[in-house]
Amino acid sequence: MKIIQLFNGEFSAENAPKAQLDNGSFCIPQHYLKYRHTLASVEELILKISYCDRYPIFVSEDNQGIYIQVGIIGADNYKGNHYESRSILHNNQRLSNGVSAVKDKNLKIMYGRKWRVEPKLPSAEIIQTAFLAIKKVREHEVRELFRLKAFNKTTTPLNCHHDVTMLINTQEIRSKDTEISWLELQQELDNLRYEKANFQVMNIENRHEKYWILELKVCLEPSSHLDEIEHDQLIVLIINKLTFNDVCYQLMAELIRLSDRHVDENFMFSRVARFSQENDIKAIAKISANTRELHKSAEKSDFEKDWRKENYQVDLARVPQLNTSVFSERIRNILNSFNGIEGILPDNT
Structure with a gap:
């Protein structure tokens, strides 16, 4: 039996169900796996991603844990800013394709927000996090490239940097x-x-x-x-x-x-356009339908008990904490306004 190898950071529980693919090999579906991701295992996943060299994906770690961050290499949208250049490429350094790297003074690198990665986050969700991070970095750029000449100046009225205090205190903001x-x-x-x-x-x-x-x-x-x-x-x-x-x-x-x-069409994982709209939606549905209930057989009853217990512990670790602040009281009132919410309610500290 040929079983598809797990990624680093993924672990299979004993007796985990396996699904047979159309090429004859077997795969343990991700919802039956356990995850203990490290900086190295996340780096290995991101290495399998390709999109565009102008949007390098960084994997780093600080006191709060591992995070993904997308860089943007492009023209400065606000030319008045001055940063000391710390170019990765030196004058005589060559790129991977053998072409000499010539410093382009019209380009600079900026960085998007940090996207946190929990050690127990499934590998597929780490890939989706990188996918979403690229989309949001690009949206940020789209908004800054949308320029309107108004009041004898060039403006970017739909960018993400407007002063919220000024906006909410401006009486003329509503369109007329x-x-x-x-x-x-x-x-x-x-x-x-x-x-x-x-x-x-x-x-x-x-x-x-x-x-x-x-x-x-x-x-x-x-x-x-x-x-x-x-x-x-x-x-x-x-x-x-x-x-x-x-x-x-x-x-x-x-x-x-x-x-x-x-x-969607150009983000690749292991050379496959995972999120492309060219992917057959019924084929995806078939995979889901054939893998969601594999734990239901009688021979998997012991596995199912341990699996559900593990899932509960993962969910428990994600429950937010409430304290005695005005904010926490507001959240409690919102939750109490619903009758009989299932799931794990926030803890009180």
């Missing part, structure tokens, strides 16, 4: 936009720029007097670094009101969706 014409919309869009792209209105249709369908053509410069859009690509938006405000928000949502789809 009124519906506009095709020509007026195009004039507004002429002040909008997404990296090296702008947008041209191709068609507007009012449907059932309830919503509008807006078709925009992407006009993209050849020097653009965007991978998810092309010159002359058509973007279709559905908007509730024909206002510049609504168009901007829906356009941003579509640009984020396109960024996410690029990650």
